[in-house]
Amino acid sequence: MKFKLDIKANAIDSFNEALSKYEQGQNGDLKAFKFSIAHLAHSIELVLKMYLQTLEENLVFSKCFKEVLKRSKADGTDLLSAYKALEGEEYDFGQLIHGHTSLHTVTVEQALSIVKCEVCGITGNNFVDQDFIDDINWMKDLRNAIEHFEFEFTAKEVRLCIGRLVRGLAEFTDIFSLFDLDREVGEDRVHIFKVLADEYEHALSEANISVSEQKHLLFAGVRPKHQMFIDWNVYTCPSCGNDTMIPNEDSSSGYRCTLEGCENEESEDIEVDCDICGASWPNGEMTSWEDTYTYVCPRCENPEAW
Ligand SMILES: [Zn+2]
Ligand SMILES: [Zn+2]
Structure with a gap:
């Protein structure tokens, strides 16, 4: 015993x-x-x-x-x-x-x-x-x-x-x-246990680690003065709802969610350049002109309103 x-x-x-x-x-x-x-x-x-x-x-x-x-x-x-x-x-x-x-x-x-x-x-x-x-x-x-x-x-x-x-x-x-x-x-370890014990929580914590690791990689070695020119955005993934959509070379939209099992690439928030004036806008706000431009920003679409 x-x-x-x-x-x-x-x-x-x-x-x-x-x-x-x-x-x-x-x-x-x-x-x-x-x-x-x-x-x-x-x-x-x-x-x-x-x-x-x-x-x-x-x-x-x-x-x-x-x-x-x-x-x-x-x-x-x-x-x-x-x-x-x-x-x-x-x-x-x-x-x-x-x-x-x-x-x-x-x-x-x-x-x-x-x-x-x-x-x-x-x-x-x-x-x-x-x-x-x-x-x-x-x-x-x-x-x-x-x-x-x-x-x-x-x-x-x-x-x-x-x-x-x-x-x-x-x-x-x-x-x-x-x-x-x-x-x-132990009470002081419950928070770690909860993340590990819950498969989704754990995947999410990994997804967040990927976001910060890749951000760190991108900015490492770039002078602070020049960091503002780096095109890096984190979007909220419309598919899983987490702030885990980051740039990805293999993605057709240029972005991919880092959450395993989600890996969504589409969001209306992803910014694209206007084919006419070159300004960046969320792609969801862009209009397409038949046979001419894929992305036209609201300003170029309706100049009088501005
Ligand atoms: Zn997602
Ligand atoms: Zn425009």
């Missing part, structure tokens, strides 16, 4: 640490992402162990896991079915570890190999999303890459994956009634 409580408390501590480091990373300290990944990886590892304990308290110990593995090989079944078979025979896992003082617990791979059975719906349910498993594997690789090699992933990739893992973890802890993740998040 003691071990059970320790796992949960540690999982939550690590999760909160991961959020703090994530915030530091987002505030420009890119190295902090590395620690965020390490804490999140630790938290997920513990949550996977908590899952094993919902099946059988002692299944977190390698000795007991190996017994299940043995059965799975003998029966030619997957691990979860093998465990269920042993459970059905009231197999005593406790006797395997009885009297042992220093016990190894299962590795992430081992825990994951049982969790995976919940994906294929062996239990008749399709509890776990394959994407969550894939992201955990990606995270494992990333953690190893960070520890042993160079940090070769972009900050954006890391942020997106952390977001998916946080959402996957929230769902996982909920489905198996392990704990209520949003209640366990």
Whole structure:
């Protein structure tokens, strides 16, 4: 019982640490992402162990896991079915570890190999999303890459994956009634958690980051005096309603919304030059003259009114 409580408390501590480091990373300290990944990886590892304990308290110990593995090989079944078979025979896992003082617990791979059975719906349910498993594997690789090699992933990739893992973890802890993740998040970190846990909020925060990054790129190295000549506008996207439409070379209108899944290119607010006088106006206010001009501004259209 003691071990059970320790796992949960540690999982939550690590999760909160991961959020703090994530915030530091987002505030420009890119190295902090590395620690965020390490804490999140630790938290997920513990949550996977908590899952094993919902099946059988002692299944977190390698000795007991190996017994299940043995059965799975003998029966030619997957691990979860093998465990269920042993459970059905009231197999005593406790006797395997009885009297042992220093016990190894299962590795992430081992825990994951049982969790995976919940994906294929062996239990008749399709509890776990394959994407969550894939992201955990990606995270494992990333953690190893960070520890042993160079940090070769972009900050954006890391942020997106952390977001998916946080959402996957929230769902996982909920489905198996392990704990209520949003209640366990420290008050000073709730704002980060909310953004990460909500797919749309997270995409929007990424879209806003793209806007400021591209603006920064464009203005970097240009003298303040000359910055006023840079043609840079941010428009409100009429499709998603966010202030995320910025210049884009590949867009036919010259602008594209940076929100993933929206990427709208049209807005009546985008300014174009009048074919007659050359002044810039929002294209929605322009008129076309048949066979002559595509864009005619209100002044040239109706000079008397001005
Ligand atoms: Zn949009
Ligand atoms: Zn004009």
